[in-house]
Amino acid sequence: ENIWLRTKRYNASGAVSSGTGGVCYLYFPARPSAHQRKALAAVGVR
Numbered sequence: 001e002n003i004w005l006r007t008k009r010y011n012a013s014g015a016v017s018s019g020t021g022g023v024c025y026l027y028f029p030a031r032p033s034a035h036q037r038k039a040l041a042a043v044g045v046r
Contacts, residue, residue: 011017026045029036040046 008016008018026043028040028045032040
């Protein structure tokens with residue numbers, strides 16, 4: 001499943017534009033289980 005975040009922002013000319021992008025927060029467990037470590041590794045977090 002892909003989730004796209006559409007944001008409003010100002011481009012170089014000062015006009016409002018929209019598109020994909022934004023901020024993604026990843027909550028990392030203090031002591032991840034083996035299953036959690038595998039899931040995190042699958043998205044590139046080591």
